[in-house]
Amino acid sequence: MFYSQPSHRAASVRAGAALLACVLGAASLVACSPAHEEDSMAGGSAQTSARKPGPITHRKGQLQLAAVPDSVGQFLKGDESKAITYYRIETGMHMGSTTEHQPRYALSLIKLYIATYVLERGSFEDKYLALDMVADSSDESAAQLFEKYPRSIDAIAKEYGLESTSAGEDWGHSMTSTYDVVRFIVQLMEDDPTHPVLVAMSHADAVSADGYQQNYGTAKLSDVVGSKWGWSDSKDRHSSVSFGENFVVAASIEGSAQELTSYVRKEITGKNLVKGNNLNKEALANPGAVATRLTTSSAAPTATSTTATPAAATSSEPSSSAPSSQPTSRTSASKTSAAR
Incomplete structure (x- = not known):
């Protein structure tokens, strides 16, 4: 049931821009995006007679996703070559790999941060350019906007509490983590479920500005409404983030688009x-027991910190297909070609 095609509908850049115009100018934003009445299968909740708890909200810039320590849900597989993060909006349930905080090349996911900054502080014309960039993943637009707004990435990282995110010498070598991307999208959704960036993601072009298919990774989960994808020039790194009505999920891998899709489906x-x-x-019911377990775990020699810093670049890259759930290194940012 998790292998169905994504529910977002691809549109041309101009068609997307026309729709996004109503987001920027109309009084009612609800009409700009379709209604989704069914519960997300990627949200993973079985039908029960009990009423689900209300959504958990975050202060802008709040560092932690869930009401419990991140390590409680870090049971998904990941290593230095891959990471994944998932968050259920309705219940505050988080799960991810132990590598979800590691800074990695953001690839084109960084365009989400640039676009948000431009929407908040940029010129009127640049706002439309930024939204087109989210939909068609134009590198030319990213370069133009990052040159004009060089503080955009670091400013958004500070505003939204993205601890693993930082700007590179150019937009294509900037860093983020799957955890940061998920927390960022969650905050956008909580602030405005029809935020222009989210609407642009929901009308992403099927083929990017440089001719690459945008339909892999987290977008392959059922009930996805919007997605953003990233890839390196050499196509040996891929990432994606997707959201539905009640969930957000992001993943990154040193490998092909197909390998990223397979990784997401397995986790x-x-x-x-x-x-x-x-x-x-x-x-939530036994916070004392969790604290005791975490203290015991942190004393073990194999414990891994949830906050990582990028290691020095290396000339070799580990295999992206290794299924190990025990990371042997915190290095995730090895030397790469320009990112998309």
């Missing part, structure tokens, strides 16, 4: 969603 499963929900409920 975001019904079994793991049930496990994540149970762990979240247990941690």
